[in-house]
Amino acid sequence: MSSGSRNCSAPSAATWDSSEPRRRDMKSNTEWAVTALVLAAACARSNGTAVDALHAGDLLVQIAIDPDPPRAGDNVMHATVKDADGKLVDGARVELVYDMPAMGAMPEMKGSGETKALGGGKYDVSYGLSMLGDWYVTLEIEAPGHPPAQLKFKVSPPRKGYTVESRGAGRGATREGAPQMLELSRERQQLIGVVFAKVERRPLSLSLRASGRVQVDETQVADVVLKYDAYVEKLFVDQTGQAVKAGQPLLVLYSPELLASEQDYLVAIRSEGVPGSEQLVRAAEERLRLWGFSDARIAELRKRGKAEPRVTIHSPASGAVLEKNVVAGTRAMAGNVLYRVGNLGRIWVLADLFESDAPFVQPGQPATMTLPWASGASWKGTVQFVYPTVDEKTRAVRARLAFPNARLSLKPGMFVDVNVEVPLGNRLAVPDNALLASGEHRYAFVKRGEGQLQATEVNVGAMAGDYDEVLAGLSEGEEVATQATFLLSSEAQLRNALPRWGRP
Template structure:
């Protein structure tokens, strides 16, 4: 009977010693009396225990609840909160965070705890927010670099952060605007008389008929024109006999010219030596008849418009450009015009005039584009879409438009400095186009910038600046 009992006692002692070793090795608390009684005398007389050192930094709940206090406190049951000194390791994570190192390789200590959601809220002691999330520790040395923020590799991967290098490119900005086809004002003319006349007959020309310069439009009789023609004929005969000086002949011809007599009419008088009763009135230019008021037998007063003719071989496109794009437009720039009636047939023209006034209602500026229209498919009042390629052929430093964080008051990019460090860099922007933006100041070629999820890093940077301000405010003045 005594051997089993001895064996039982030996096994119990070994187990108790093992448990005690585990407990003593992992805790600073004294052993319970029941466990202490089971240990050998040597184990009880020399327990492994490391006393906490340093000042008391806060007090924690004695029952292990997540409740802390910067000053001494009692629980509802009257128990005193346990003091926690600076040498004791405290963590709410399953695995204690590894101690970071400050600049120079010296171990860093926890300075304070910051809100896990990025709010400007700090705590000198471990704490949980309203959703039960642990406040994050901030170690010495983590905020020594005022110009950059460090983000862990895990966060970068989860956020999908992507970077690219700034590179030199030829940046062309395409300005688009609606336009309307109009007639060239320089290629329009009217047919009217400088004397009172009567239209005998109108030729077979109507509105829309294409006519050529010199083609007969109507036959006219004018008393004043016939009188001037007779005077000119007399001057011709007198000059032939030598009875009239050359000046008299020139004066008679000038009177016919002042009445607008066609050259063919004057040539007929000189050739036939007769005064025609009617004069055949020719078209003054090539083009289409856009208006006809002349009819057979009508009386035509001086200056009355009988025909309007417009040449459509060259037309204008009047485009309304937004005020913000006006600085990009220059006279002589190449323009692509796509008529909405022929969207697959672009016409190439150039900017000839930028009008000096804006439309107050639409805040647009009108520009004139000149186009060749050899087959006359472009008709007045047609709608068209105008594309103006602006920019220069000189390459400039550019980044993707997504790399720029624009707050309205400032524009910045996040410069990737390597090893998870990012520096907010204020930049001065230039032209935009093709999904990229010109960087005039702040970046150099081949600088690496963040183009995706950069707002998350910017939030970290803003939080760092806010925390630094709060930390500086806690220092004595």
């Protein structure tokens, strides 16, 4: 057998000798069966692993690996190339590259094969595998008069055989600017954990987070201000922070100016019948009203008929004393603020938002407030006002939010965290984990067919938590990969399926 071919025919039954005893006949029968099996196995081994022809572009390719199962070391791939009519194709350029992706601390391993044309459409490609495991093999075929073709396999020594990953046109057949496809078998997708989700319309809302500071609600503040000079004789409320109620006595004053005004009013009343007395009464009464006398207090003065040099000042509102600017025995000048009383049952929070949040935050939007040190506790409020300017130093937009504080647990000066919910309505959206960032660009891997993914650039609008708004690049109903996108990007970059990453 110098030609390298083998006679694969089985021994003929006519060679049996019927004159032998029955036991010898049975032994010969057994030996013949074993010989037939050995020759059949040898025949299959000599032809590689017989498989149906694989379609690659417009070519038919028969593949056999030797040895089978492949091993760590030298291996040979036997390829027979035919055209669509079954004619053998000679003069083709056959190239083989193989790689094992990086795993953990182990770097990626790759290499190329050495091709030998045998004639008659047959090609042997020698390649060496450095270790056992999953190797991905790409066979590129460029034949005269045919577009480039490509076959992708996976061999996993010491397991027998190979798995076809993809087949079709080679990289040279893709037009410049045409969509780039990443081809992964279903088995490969399951191995790296690819999961798909649909691009669809859904209600979106932005969560604008910011830090803020508790302040007194300015609309709940009342000042005690004198309109005449006086002397402080006694304080009923002598501590800052003390709680007071509306109408509660605060202090007693002695005022010579007030005494003189009361006396003028009484004299004008007693001068009834004198020409011009009515004008005097009205003028004196108006002066007392401007100094804070109520109608009841003026009526009491008229009834008493005697001026009182001392006056008790009462709290104008309920709340806490925020400021106390008076002590007993001092002189209080007209216009001085003696007390500032604030109702802390409702508070303000001044929050600094990012400049980019300015188009979204509006008065009336719901907000939630939490304390950094009090997990689980939260307060519901609303955005009350958005300031019209941006801080030049911090580039922040300030918003004022109002929250109830019935238990008075929120103190002015506290630092808090606020979250403003901004409803955006129904918008076309994609899961956030489906998008892969590349500089200023975003990509998604779109399912284009069985085992085919396309890296598509996506124009993203509002980023609403787990979902991002899609402005362009994706259509409703398309399926995108939402898991293992980093691994997919690595595969795509290796296979030049991310055009922007493939160019500087």
